Amino acid sequence: MICRGHLPLWKGRINSDARRFLRYFLPKGTRPDRFGLQKVVRQLHLAFKGLDGEEVYDVLMEQFLAASAKYDPHYPQKLKQVVEVIEDVLSRSPCFRTAELDRHLEFGSARYLQLLLRRGLHVPLPGQEERILL
Numbered sequence: 001m002i003c004r005g006h007l008p009l010w011k012g013r014i015n016s017d018a019r020r021f022l023r024y025f026l027p028k029g030t031r032p033d034r035f036g037l038q039k040v041v042r043q044l045h046l047a048f049k050g051l052d053g054e055e056v057y058d059v060l061m062e063q064f065l066a067a068s069a070k071y072d073p074h075y076p077q078k079l080k081q082v083v084e085v086i087e088d089v090l091s092r093s094p095c096f097r098t099a100e101l102d103r104h105l106e107f108g109s110a111r112y113l114q115l116l117l118r119r120g121l122h123v124p125l126p127g128q129e130e131r132i133l134l
Contacts, residue, residue, distance in 0.1 A: 003053050007034065009039050081105060082112040 001008050001018060008015040014034060022037045025044065030036045048056045072078070085104045090096045101109045 001041055001050060002044050002056055005045050007038050043127050078105075078107060079112050079115065082109050082116070 008018045014037060019032065021036065022040045022044075023032050025040045026032060026036055030039075034091060046058065053061070082101070082105065085101060086096075089104055090101065098110055101113070
């Protein structure tokens with residue numbers, strides 16, 4: 001698919017795995033139908049310009065291994081712990097640093113704070129306006 005620029009079809013239908021993969025590359029507002037996915041496939045090879053099939057496979061496997069190394073099965077529980085510490089222990093101070101938060105946890109909190117900031121976490125203080133954690 002990547003090297004040849006053809007959409008993988010099986011009995012006239014788009015392969016479901018390929019459909020899920022290609023949806024990540026669709027421009028906003030584009031429908032994931034055959035026409036839209038075919039446009040993506042025709043341009044996907046440009047990301048691997050000048051590489052043969054084996055080199056493309058090596059690059060994709062390297063990216064997969066890098067992503068799987070960051071996988072944490074306890075991510076939701078750790079995120080919940082970070083929020084609880086922020087709400088319970090650190091809610092009295094108008095601001096705090098990551099090091100202060102780390103003292104109350106058994107793991108580093110930077111990754112979880114980044115997610116909370118990206119999602120627009122606001123923690124209200126009593127009698128004051130809302131604050132944004134920085």
